[in-house]
Amino acid sequence: MYDFKVRSNIHDYTVSFITDTLETLDRELGEGDYILVDRNILELYSPGLETTLSKQKFIIIDANETQKSYAGIIPIIENLILNGFRKNHRLIAIGGGITQDITSFISSVLYRGVDWIFFPTTLLAQCDSCIGSKTSINFGAFKNQIGGFYPPLKIFINTAFLTTLPPEQIMSGLGEMCHYFPIAGEADFIRYAREYQLAIQDPTVMEGLICRSLEIKKGYIEIDEYDRKERQIFNYGHSFGHALESLTDYRIPHGIAVSYGLDMANYVSVKMGLLEESIRIDMRAVLKNIWKGTSISDVSIDRFLTALTKDKKNVGTELRLILSEGYGKIVKKSVKLDQKFSDIIQQYFREELSK
Ligand SMILES: NC(=O)c1ccc[n+]([C@@H]2O[C@H](COP(=O)([O-])OP(=O)(O)OC[C@H]3O[C@@H](n4cnc5c(N)ncnc54)[C@H](O)[C@@H]3O)[C@@H](O)[C@H]2O)c1
Ligand SMILES: [Zn+2]
Incomplete structure (x- = not known):
């Protein structure tokens, strides 16, 4: 087709x-x-x-x-x-x-x-x-x-x-898929938000979303197959997500960890003055449905910060994070792992996660 x-x-x-x-x-x-x-x-x-x-x-x-x-x-x-x-x-x-x-x-x-x-x-x-x-x-x-x-x-x-496929694996796939749409732009994210739940029941809608994800990915891997520059944008949600996966001994499936990771990336982006709060809130409404039924509240914040520094995409002592300035404006930033950053993460775990 x-x-x-x-x-x-x-x-x-x-x-x-x-x-x-x-x-x-x-x-x-x-x-x-x-x-x-x-x-x-x-x-x-x-x-x-x-x-x-x-x-x-x-x-x-x-x-x-x-x-x-x-x-x-x-x-x-x-x-x-x-x-x-x-x-x-x-x-x-x-x-x-x-x-x-x-x-x-x-x-x-x-x-x-x-x-x-x-x-x-x-x-x-x-x-x-x-x-x-x-x-x-x-x-x-x-x-x-x-x-x-x-x-x-x-x-x-x-x-x-x-x-x-077990429901948890479906949600994991939907979480993975979710990071492609805001990268492509607002219209794509709106489409995803409208269709992702429908897709669970309707194979035609699911095929459409799968196809669009692959199309978005294709646009980047064809210019940067070896992940040296443009493709790294797909690390959106992944630096945080990988840390969560390893700290939960892979109990949280990859795509669900990515859904938490996207929320964290957006939270950090807002706190750093890069992203409008309204976009974060809109995305959060979707992401919460993906991670529903799972919990990361037992993750130690200190171990989480240490795990972030182990990401293989980091260079030197600074974290290389993919953050958001809005739909279609996902950007790579070097962020110092200083007190300010660690306060933002603490605040996320203590106040935001339970909302
Ligand atoms: N190469 C890459 O680009 C890339 C990208 C992302 C993730 N990964 C890797 O992929 C792995 C995770 O893969 P995954 O999430 O696709 O799942 P998986 O291969 O780990 O399978 C998950 C579970 O679903 C079962 N399963 C598979 N298909 C099924 C079906 N149709 N019906 C019922 N059960 C089914 C499997 O037996 C397994 O129990 C990780 O190791 C990750 O590192 C690789
Ligand atoms: Zn992934």
Whole structure:
């Protein structure tokens, strides 16, 4: 329906919206290709998926952060090498961001690079991570520390997968999606605010939002694929969000942490005189619905401030934060981690969060 192409320094790739996953899989699968499939997807979509997979070699992926680590992928690489996977064969990933990161990382290093194809099954992977080429895996307990850039050849999005996705994962996807719309501008944020709840019931509305998120992301990754300048704007909500994820031991899913992070970024922006309070309030009304049912009130403020300094995008002692001057005016700022900044964060946790 809304197929498009993404230009990349590595190789261009296509995104197609489909309704027939098994037929598309059958058509794409070549001899020797290996499928890496999320265990929950295999269970939920069998016997249909199992029948297709029985004709092909496949590896089951447990979608957890331990599997997505330097040690966790060793058995997968061993399996591929020992069982006849060759450079001209392809890896086919079916799953969310974890399955994607494992497959893309292995594809980028095995035999100096093999082709891979992606069927994203979570909202987060469909609206965001499937494009952009990033391939990070964890090193022990250190998240996303090893990786590079290596896109798939083709991405096939079937929103029917979202019918089985747990509500928390849907909210996480909506939280991730939310950071794209205010970056694009006021009209886009208004659209998101009008449609995000409707999208949970209506696949056509959801497809429209997914497509727009990807379109906004495409505009930046095509000019700054390697995340050196323009693309860094997508760190909006993420510096704060990453700190929250790590301090809650990843109990808060990524996109929900981002929704808190966006609210914090807006709060800091207002306190620094960059953003109008009315915009912050409008966005907060939406963000609160995304994080509803979760809590970060047990997070220690001191540990939060320390975690912020660990963000890999910082340079030297200053924090590099993405803040807001309004819709369509998201900006990168260097901020000193001084008493003033720490007072703003304390105030946020003590007074704002519970409102
Ligand atoms: N490479 C990138 O650009 C990028 C961007 C953002 C996030 N990530 C990474 O993605 C990971 C998170 O990925 P995610 O949020 O997509 O989820 P995930 O892959 O962790 O999956 C979440 C859960 O949903 C299950 N699941 C997947 N699809 C399902 C479906 N259709 N129905 C029912 N259950 C389903 C999985 O088995 C798992 O239990 C993190 O490791 C994060 O670091 C990567
Ligand atoms: Zn994100």
